[in-house]
Amino acid sequence: RICPYCFQFLVPDNHRVRLKPKMRVTPQIERILKREAKNHKLNMKQTKILKKYRDSRSVLLVTCNSCNKTTRHYGKSRDFLAAVTHHSGTPAIKSGLKTPDRKIPSANKMTPASCSRTGSKGKSPSSLPRTYVPGQATTSSFSKTPRNSKFHFSKLKWMLNLEEKEKSQKADLKTFLTLL
Structure with a gap:
């Protein structure tokens, strides 16, 4: 050298x-x-x-x-x-190291926790339609990836608007029934 x-x-x-x-x-x-x-x-x-x-x-x-x-x-x-x-x-020597x-x-x-659910019956979460149930806890639906955290605020805003619409519809139903 x-x-x-x-x-x-x-x-x-x-x-x-x-x-x-x-x-x-x-x-x-x-x-x-x-x-x-x-x-x-x-x-x-x-x-x-x-x-x-x-x-x-x-x-x-x-x-x-x-x-x-x-x-x-x-x-x-x-x-x-x-x-x-x-x-x-060339064949390698098999060792325990x-x-x-x-x-x-x-x-x-090992299977991921999301796939080991017994009630899913072969449907992946991506193939299921997203529906909102008022009594359902929504914190589990949010992932903690940076991509989804950007949209966290807009999702919360959307859910708040949805709840307000439901309250206004209930009020309209009450007024409708009282008018009858």
Whole structure:
């Protein structure tokens, strides 16, 4: 190898080599990985941490002693290594240390809470028509995604107008019956 700054040959006496390891699995990352394996929804912060963990890679730092400059040589990311080992043509040795292979079957068995209802009879919530029932609690119908939170105010306004219309219709019915 040659130093890219001073073009000296890097022989064992004139350079230092250090390895900066990739991000380790912290308890927080472990929890996020378990949540993802169970098909739970991750928030933006958790997704960012998981992406940073998956894209992390080892860095080989080579410092030239003559010019005292450091060159970085990046390794492969976890995603790349997982894809290579998962899709390689040669058979891999089965070991108990491969956590993704163990977690995938359990993830397929888990069903989301919205699909496990017994009274739904195969109808998804998106195929059912939306109807308003005055005595029904409406807080469960609102999702907490950023897209739906934008329309929260307008939905509340619409529901308030609907209630006012129902009250006015009841009053009209009372006046109609009293007139008879």
